[in-house]
Amino acid sequence: MIIWGLRVIYHTVAQGTFFCRKCGGDRAYRRRAGRRFITVFFIPLIPLSKTGEHVQCTTCKTRYVTEVLRLPTAAKMQAALPAGMRALVAAMLIAGDPASQAARRKAIEAVTGAGAQGYDDAALDADIAQPAGAGRKAIAALGDQLQVPAREWYLAEVIRIGMADGPLTGAERVAAEILAAGLGLTQAQVIGVITLTEQGAGQS
Numbered sequence: 001m002i003i004w005g006l007r008v009i010y011h012t013v014a015q016g017t018f019f020c021r022k023c024g025g026d027r028a029y030r031r032r033a034g035r036r037f038i039t040v041f042f043i044p045l046i047p048l049s050k051t052g053e054h055v056q057c058t059t060c061k062t063r064y065v066t067e068v069l070r071l072p073t074a075a076k077m078q079a080a081l082p083a084g085m086r087a088l089v090a091a092m093l094i095a096g097d098p099a100s101q102a103a104r105r106k107a108i109e110a111v112t113g114a115g116a117q118g119y120d121d122a123a124l125d126a127d128i129a130q131p132a133g134a135g136r137k138a139i140a141a142l143g144d145q146l147q148v149p150a151r152e153w154y155l156a157e158v159i160r161i162g163m164a165d166g167p168l169t170g171a172e173r174v175a176a177e178i179l180a181a182g183l184g185l186t187q188a189q190v191i192g193v194i195t196l197t198e199q200g201a202g203q204s
């Protein structure tokens with residue numbers, strides 16, 4: 001008597017680091033592809049169709065669809081926040097008054113709050129001295145990793161820096177619109193955030 005069976009054999013097609021929701025952190029993963037085989041006496045002999053690929057956490061063994069790799073790792077996220085914030089605040093200060101003490105203090109607070117410990121006036125001056133458009137990539141990377149409400153929150157932070165030394169000027173408003181587009185916000189979302197932030201400042 002021959003014992004027939006069916007089995008899926010997986011092999012690893014790629015490896016890397018991803019954010020595992022189950023473990024709650026950055027973990028190594030294996031991206032695996034499978035193929036069905038007909039087994040004879042438990043030995044896979046006749047290859048059949050391929051199965052879809054999946055991603056498996058090597059720590060907790062949880063399997064995910066491959067789209068999980070599009071999510072940023074925690075390390076990437078941690079690097080993107082301060083880098084994006086630095087580019088945002090520098091652009092807003094250039095549009096307004098880079099020498100304003102109130103705006104500079106708020107800018108440094110915002111960058112420090114985004115995770116850049118030790119960010120100071122000298123670092124801010126270095127960021128302001130960057131050529132125009134140097135921060136575009138960092139801003140796009142930040143926008144990529146945030147959902148819309150979080151992008152709006154960052155934009156509001158930047159608008160408050162522009163308003164630290166008085167009402168938003170025309171140039172600061174234009175800067176806010178350009179930065180918002182860089183973050184991936186729509187025109188309507190930008191107008192909403194500017195209006196709400198100006199109203200919020202009027203009440204306080």
Ligand SMILES: [Zn+2]
Nearest residue numbers: 020023057060
């Ligand atoms: Zn895991």
